[in-house]
Amino acid sequence: MLLAPASSSVYSRKRKFVKMDSRRKAGMGFLTSLLLLTFLPLHSSGKKVRWCTLSEMEQRKCSDLSRALLAILPPAVLNSFARVSCVRTHSTQDCISKIQANKADIVSLDAGDVYTAVKLYNLAVVAKEISEEGSCVLAVAVTRRGSLDIQRLKGVRSCHNGAKWTSGWNIPVGFLLSKNYIHWDEEQSLIRALSEYFNASCIPGVGVAAPQLCALCQGQKSYIRDKNYFCESSHNEPFSDSEGAFRCLTSGVGDVAFLDHITIANATDTEQAEYELLCPDGSTANLTAYSNCNLGRGPGKAVISRHSFHKIAKKFLTIIQNLFGQKGKARTRFNLFMSAAFRGQNLLLRDTTQSLQLVEEQSDITEILGRDYVALLKGLGHEGKNSRSSLDNSILRWCCISAAELRKCEEWALNIQSDPLVCVRGFSQSSCIEMIKRNEADVVSLDATHVYIAGFCGLVPVAAEYWGKECLLDSGRAVGVEKLIHVSEKGLPPVYSVAVTKKLAKHVNIHNLGGRRSCHSHLYSPAGWLLLSKHVLGDLGIDNSSCDINSVYQHYFWKGCMPGAEGNLCKVCLGKEETAGKDNSRCVANHDERYYGNLGALRCLVGDPDGKSLGDVAFMEHYSLLHNIKNLERLGWATGYSDSDFELLCPDGSRAPVTDWLNCNLGPIPSNVVMTRPVITSRIHDFLVKSQETLDLKPDSKFQLFESYVDGEADLLFKDVTSCLVHTNHLSYRTLLGEQFYQLAESVFNCTHAGILEFCNQDVCTSSEK
Incomplete structure (x- = not known):
C-alpha cells in the first residue's frame, strides 16, 4: 500500500522540527564534549561520589541531584559516575x-567542624561556600526586646546553632571569655x-557528658545510636543550625540565641518587632x-573530603556548579543552592550560597579559615582534650622589641612565682x-597609636598603664598595686605631647x-607622628583626610x-653604639636605635656625645x-x-618653660595598653595579677617592673612613669583611646x-570582605 504524500504544511512543520532538533543536538554535543573532557579522570577512576546527608530532606535533595545527573550526563560517563550515592548519617560527627x-x-x-575534620581526622578542604557578602558570616546574639543585654547573660537559657560552630559557639564564647563574663580556669x-x-x-x-547544655533540645531520643537525634547536629534536632537556634528562641524555650546573621537577614516584620540584637558594648539594636x-x-561553611579524593571532589563540584549553580546550564532541572522544593533549608549547601570557591589541596588550614579564627580555636582547645594544657598554652610569651627589653623581661621572669613567662624578640611595636x-x-604593651592599629587587627585590651601618682578605685579609695583595678568609662590620666627646642634657638616656633x-x-608615635x-597639616593648609602623613613629613x-x-x-639616626657606622640598627623602631623613644628624641635634640647638634625640635611626651x-x-x-x-x-606660636606642659602642649595622649588575642585575655589578666602580687612582696628588690634605667635606656616593656596596671578588658580599645584620638587616627590611616x-587586612574575615 502506497502512502499518500504529506501536505505541504505538514512537511514545513516537520522541516522546522528537524532543524530545531539538530540545533539542540549540536548544543548537547558541545555540552557532552565539555563533560567528557571534565570527567575523563573520573571515568578512568571508576569512582562514584558519596554525599553525606543529615536528614531525610537532605537525602531527598541528594537523590534528586543524582537523578538530574543521570538525565543530563552523556552515556560515556553514566556507568562510572552519574549515580551519586547519598549516605545517610545522624550527625556531622558521624559524617566526618x-x-x-x-x-x-x-x-x-x-x-x-571543618577545623576539627582537618586537624583531628586528617581530611582536606575542597571548596568554600561564597555568598553575596563573601565567604564569612557574622555571629549575632538575639533576644526578646527589652529583656537582656550582653553583660547580663549569666543564668539565662541559651540556644546555640552547634557545638564548636563559628557563630553559635566559637565567636560568642570567645567574646564572653575575652570580657571575663565567663571565668574559665585551667582546672x-x-x-x-x-x-x-x-x-x-x-x-x-556538645555530647552526652554535658546534660545541662542539652537540656533545652527537643530531638528524638533513642538508645539506638543512629536513631538518636537529641542534641545532635542534625536537621532532625529541631533546634540545630542557626534556623533551629532562632526557633529555640521564638518558641519561648530559650532567652538568647547565638547564630549567624544570614538567618535573621530576612526576618519578618513580626520578628523584627519582637526581637533585637545584643551589641558588644551592652546596647541593643534592630535585627537589621x-x-x-x-x-x-x-x-x-566549606566542603571537605579525604586527601585521596580531593581531585575527584573538585571535578565533581565544578561540573554540578556549571550545571545546577546560579548560572548553571541545567538549573531549571535542579537548583543546587535551593532547598524549598524539599521542604527544608540549607540542604547539602546553604540556600544563600552563590558559588563554590575551589581550594587547592596543599592549602594550609590557616590560609583557608584565617589567622584570627585559627588562633581562636586553638585558644578554645579545639585540637583535642589536652590541647589547652599543652606546653604552648601553659606559658605566656611577652613580645620584646629590643635586646634591652629582652634582658628586662628575662629578669622579670626570674623574679615572679607564677605561670611561666617566656620572652620573645620582636623588632618594633608593629612587628609584635x-x-x-x-x-x-x-602579649605586649603598646602606645596609643599602636593600640589603634592592634584594635584594627583584632587584638583586645587587657590592662592599661596607670600614670597617676597613685592607683585609685572609682570611689577614690587608694589601693595597692597588687591588683588590677577596674577603670571607669571616664578614662585614665593622660600624658601630653610636647614640642621641645633649645632656649637659645630663639627663632624657632611651632609655625616655622x-x-x-x-x-x-618613632614612626606612628602618638606625640611625634x-x-x-594636626599642626603640620594646619600650617600647610592640607586636609588630613586626603594626604599621606609620611610623605608630608x-x-x-x-x-x-x-x-x-x-x-x-x-x-x-645613629643606631647602636657598638655598631656605629653599620646599617643593621640605624633608624630601627626600637631601643637599638639610640634616638628611639622619648629619651632618644631628647638625645637627638641635644646632639651626639661629641657635642654635634642634630636637631632643632624634638617631639615627645611630657611625663x-x-x-x-x-x-x-x-x-x-x-x-x-x-x-x-x-x-x-605652644600651638599659638609662643614659647613656655618646660614645666608649663599643661598649658603648652600639642594634645593629650591616652595611656599605653596591654593588648592580646581575645580568647586568652583572662589568662593574661591572671598572670598580671599574680605578677604584681609577687613583686609587691619584694619592695626592696633591685628589679622593679616600672623602672628601666638599665643599659642607658628608658621605658622598657612599660613606661617608667607607670604606677600600676588597671583592668580594662571590659572596655573596648576605642573607649580607651577616646573618640577624639580614635577619629584622628582613623582619618590619618585612611590616607x-x-x-x-x-598585613592585618589580608586575613580571611576582616571588617570588610575582600
Whole structure:
C-alpha cells in the first residue's frame, strides 16, 4: 500500500522540527564534549561520589541531584559516575567519621567542624561556600526586646546553632571569655564553665557528658545510636543550625540565641518587632543592624573530603556548579543552592550560597579559615582534650622589641612565682602585633597609636598603664598595686605631647618648623607622628583626610630621626653604639636605635656625645622630660644641661618653660595598653595579677617592673612613669583611646600607607570582605 504524500504544511512543520532538533543536538554535543573532557579522570577512576546527608530532606535533595545527573550526563560517563550515592548519617560527627573511614566522600560543614575534620581526622578542604557578602558570616546574639543585654547573660537559657560552630559557639564564647563574663580556669573544661554560666542550653553536638547544655533540645531520643537525634547536629534536632537556634528562641524555650546573621537577614516584620540584637558594648539594636551590632566575624561553611579524593571532589563540584549553580546550564532541572522544593533549608549547601570557591589541596588550614579564627580555636582547645594544657598554652610569651627589653623581661621572669613567662624578640611595636596575630607571641604593651592599629587587627585590651601618682578605685579609695583595678568609662590620666627646642634657638616656633631638623620618638608615635599631623597639616593648609602623613613629613622637615621611617627622617639616626657606622640598627623602631623613644628624641635634640647638634625640635611626651634632662649626665650622654636650657613650643606660636606642659602642649595622649588575642585575655589578666602580687612582696628588690634605667635606656616593656596596671578588658580599645584620638587616627590611616594594616587586612574575615 502506497502512502499518500504529506501536505505541504505538514512537511514545513516537520522541516522546522528537524532543524530545531539538530540545533539542540549540536548544543548537547558541545555540552557532552565539555563533560567528557571534565570527567575523563573520573571515568578512568571508576569512582562514584558519596554525599553525606543529615536528614531525610537532605537525602531527598541528594537523590534528586543524582537523578538530574543521570538525565543530563552523556552515556560515556553514566556507568562510572552519574549515580551519586547519598549516605545517610545522624550527625556531622558521624559524617566526618564516615568520610575518614571511606564510607562517604564529601559534605559541607560549619568552619568549626571543618577545623576539627582537618586537624583531628586528617581530611582536606575542597571548596568554600561564597555568598553575596563573601565567604564569612557574622555571629549575632538575639533576644526578646527589652529583656537582656550582653553583660547580663549569666543564668539565662541559651540556644546555640552547634557545638564548636563559628557563630553559635566559637565567636560568642570567645567574646564572653575575652570580657571575663565567663571565668574559665585551667582546672576545668570549657564545657563545665559554660554549664556553670548558663542556666540551661541547647548546644547540638556538645555530647552526652554535658546534660545541662542539652537540656533545652527537643530531638528524638533513642538508645539506638543512629536513631538518636537529641542534641545532635542534625536537621532532625529541631533546634540545630542557626534556623533551629532562632526557633529555640521564638518558641519561648530559650532567652538568647547565638547564630549567624544570614538567618535573621530576612526576618519578618513580626520578628523584627519582637526581637533585637545584643551589641558588644551592652546596647541593643534592630535585627537589621547586624553589620554594626555583632560579636565578630568568622569563616562560613566549606566542603571537605579525604586527601585521596580531593581531585575527584573538585571535578565533581565544578561540573554540578556549571550545571545546577546560579548560572548553571541545567538549573531549571535542579537548583543546587535551593532547598524549598524539599521542604527544608540549607540542604547539602546553604540556600544563600552563590558559588563554590575551589581550594587547592596543599592549602594550609590557616590560609583557608584565617589567622584570627585559627588562633581562636586553638585558644578554645579545639585540637583535642589536652590541647589547652599543652606546653604552648601553659606559658605566656611577652613580645620584646629590643635586646634591652629582652634582658628586662628575662629578669622579670626570674623574679615572679607564677605561670611561666617566656620572652620573645620582636623588632618594633608593629612587628609584635604581627607576631601576636601569627600566634608567635601572646602579649605586649603598646602606645596609643599602636593600640589603634592592634584594635584594627583584632587584638583586645587587657590592662592599661596607670600614670597617676597613685592607683585609685572609682570611689577614690587608694589601693595597692597588687591588683588590677577596674577603670571607669571616664578614662585614665593622660600624658601630653610636647614640642621641645633649645632656649637659645630663639627663632624657632611651632609655625616655622618647615625645613628644620626634627627628632621624633618613632614612626606612628602618638606625640611625634599622629598628634603632630594636626599642626603640620594646619600650617600647610592640607586636609588630613586626603594626604599621606609620611610623605608630608618627608617634604616638610629638612632631615631628622624618626626611628622606623625612611629617607630624610633617618639621616641623623645613629643606631647602636657598638655598631656605629653599620646599617643593621640605624633608624630601627626600637631601643637599638639610640634616638628611639622619648629619651632618644631628647638625645637627638641635644646632639651626639661629641657635642654635634642634630636637631632643632624634638617631639615627645611630657611625663619624662624633666627626668630625662636630669639624667643626661648620669647616662654619660651630655653634661651641664638643666630644664632651663629648653623651652616648649605652644600651638599659638609662643614659647613656655618646660614645666608649663599643661598649658603648652600639642594634645593629650591616652595611656599605653596591654593588648592580646581575645580568647586568652583572662589568662593574661591572671598572670598580671599574680605578677604584681609577687613583686609587691619584694619592695626592696633591685628589679622593679616600672623602672628601666638599665643599659642607658628608658621605658622598657612599660613606661617608667607607670604606677600600676588597671583592668580594662571590659572596655573596648576605642573607649580607651577616646573618640577624639580614635577619629584622628582613623582619618590619618585612611590616607597613609601602613604595612601592618595591610598585613592585618589580608586575613580571611576582616571588617570588610575582600
